[in-house]
Amino acid sequence: MPPTHEVLNQPEPLDDYDAGADPALLSALEREEAGWADAEVRELGVLAGTARARAWGEQANTAEPVLRTHDRYGHRVDEVDFHPAWHVLMDTAVSRGLHAAPWADERPGAHVARAAKFYLWSQVENGHACPVSMTYAAVPALRHAPELAARLEPLLTARSYDFGLRPPESKTGILAGMSMTEKQGGSDVRANTTRAVAADSGGYRLTGHKWFTSAPMGDVFLTLAQAPEGLTCFLVPRVLEDGTRNALLIQRLKDKLGNRSNASAELEYDGAFARPVGEPGRGVRTIIEMVNGTRLDCVIGSAAGMRAGLVQAVHHASQRRAFGRALIDQPLMRNVLADLALESEAATALMMRLAGAADRAVRGDEAEAAFRRIAVAVGKFWVTKRLAAHAAEALECLGGNGYVEESGMPRLFRESPLNSIWEGSGNVAALDVLRALARHPEGAEAFVAELRRAEGADAAYDGALKELLALLHDTEDAEFRARRLVESMALLLQASLLIRHAPAPVADAFTASRLGGDWGRVFGGLPRATETGAIIERARPRPA
Structure with a gap:
């Protein structure tokens, strides 16, 4: 390098440090009954501070998700493609139990340990935390439908990242999303216009447009729609039990200020099959x-x-x-x-x-x-x-x-x-x-x-x-x-x-x-x- 380009007074890159060496975090981990998780929290903290983890975060945000609505022959597929770094981030999060795993762990402090790990791994890249978070949060809502919960909760809590469009119960682990807001209402979900009509086998058919659907590549979604009894919560699978695609049509991905690695979508329900969750008319x-x-x-x-x-x-x-x-x-x-x-x-x-x-x-x-x-x-x-x-x-x-x-x-x-x-x-x-x-x-x-x-x-x-x-x-x-x-x-x-x-x-x-x-x-x-x-x-x- 020519002497005119000699690099002086520039900090070394902050790579390979221990993100888990956080006094406030570690003392709270003990205080909130999760001291037993200290070793696994510290292990993830070391990984979070590495140069390769930082590279995963950068790659997932530089090579943003891409929507493919149709295949080369014109068949509707509605798939979202991600950079391999996204899958590494997701696999790390799921295998370390940052998603719904605490709901299957009866130890005191299980949710605290999960929070500590979520905090550390989110410092690497925050976009992938969205589907991880929603999978964690879906379990208590799903328990309002005990039969569905009995079938799906073991898959939501499993520490297996099994990406791909297949029937949920054919996979080793699944992810959940949320599809609530509509363009005319936003936070005022009672203004939602998506309609639910009773169908065969105790299910419903949903028709309507969702303005923000977080993580549309998930396996199941909790959503709100207007049933005859009023606004009701439903569970909508991406793929039906027979392997056919449900009628969830991704219209476009949002072009957002940040959170670029994470796909957020406008979603059309065109008679999509759904199961009710909770009491009809008490969706909120x-x-x-x-x-x-x-x-x-x-x-x-x-x-x-x-x-x-x-x-x-x-x-x-x-x-x-x-x-x-x-x-x-x-x-x-x-x-x-x-x-x-x-x-x-x-x-x-x-x-x-x-x-x-x-x-x-x-x-x-x-x-x-x-x-x-x-x-x-x-x-x-x-x-x-x-x-x-x-x-x-x-x-x-x-x-x-x-x-x-x-x-x-x-x-x-x-x-x-x-x-x-x-x-x-x-x-x-x-x-x-x-x-x-x-x-x-x-x-x-x-x-x-x-x-x-x-x-x-x-x-x-x-x-x-x-x-x-x-x-x-x-x-x-x-x-x-x-x-x-x-x-x-x-x-x-x-x-x-x-x-x-x-x-x-x-x-x-x-x-x-x-x-x-x-x-x-x-x-x-x-x-x-x-x-x-x-x-x-x-x-x-x-x-x-």
Whole structure:
């Protein structure tokens, strides 16, 4: 290389590090009854930090899925072709139990262990997490049809990635999707116009157009349609028992801002055969079981994005020099990095607490089920929204290097708004919290009880808790003020977890900045007394 092109002062690529060496994640794994999974979580973390895993993510997003509506002879096939890297990502996720496997595992903490692994593997590539998440979330909804569940649940929970269009019960493992929204309604699914007409063998025929069908290459889909009794949930297979294709016609794949590796489609039901799931006319109540699971994964995926961006920013700042010093040694950069680390650690603590609540709710803990009902919507609103700002600031820490595709940061940035939109935008999530508070007072009590566990340890926290309790009792113009209320609930829940479980520098800085008013409007506004070194050190990537 000519001397004019000598490469100086450029960080080494962040390859072959241990993504599982995450203090906030590992301590929560033990705390939430899943310490038994430490070894398998750490093993996946090492894989997630490798150069080859990063390459899989890049390849799956560069060579995007392609829709083939017809074969060379004109037969309708409706197939989606993926780059081989997509299948490697999916096979890794399924074989490691990131999909529905916890539903077949009776050990306490099974859902927590799955959340930890989902968090680590989503840092590699977030698009493939969509079908993985929906397969996980489909099981509790499908259990409203016990006969169907008995046949399909063993295939949904199997650790076998068996891609291809064949009858579900002829495969070693299957994936589930969701097909709810329509162009005239969006989140208002009661405006759906897809019709269901009774057919032979206890089934129905569905006719209508779905505006967003996630992961159309799945084996079965939960969907909503208007039956004679009202909006009802149905299970629709891609391939019928006799091997013929069901009448699911993929019209086109969506051209999305991010999430490019994952196929999202417009789907036409042209008399598609379906089986009812749950009580006729109670479709929303049935499918909400699935929505609760995917909303939890929205929180986990957003926490994963924060951790991925933070690690890149800290790594870059550790090796890049400017104005005679490493970036990480410069006071203002330390303020920014520590602030990003606080946001990431708070998101990680919250998503693991929600996973623990989900796990205990499955095992019959009514108090945890009540807490989860509200806390998941709170986390969905707040953590998913924080990712976009976090990703932008992490990208900026890399400067111009972060703005080029090879860094991976543009892909993270484009991905960052997704989870705040999927499964209900911010307004939908905030209003869901209001409805849950009004309809489920036991949930409100459980939520407040969780916050009170940290009472008396921090003056800023105690003052903010007092203000929140007043807000909870003020119902005037509640919808207009919903976002402010839910933001306060989220910050206090995160602060409660950090006060009880994080090192003092982390908890003190979080409460002083987020609750004490000593914070700017952008990242990097932490107060003078912040122990930035101790906070940043917890985010520093470790060699594998």
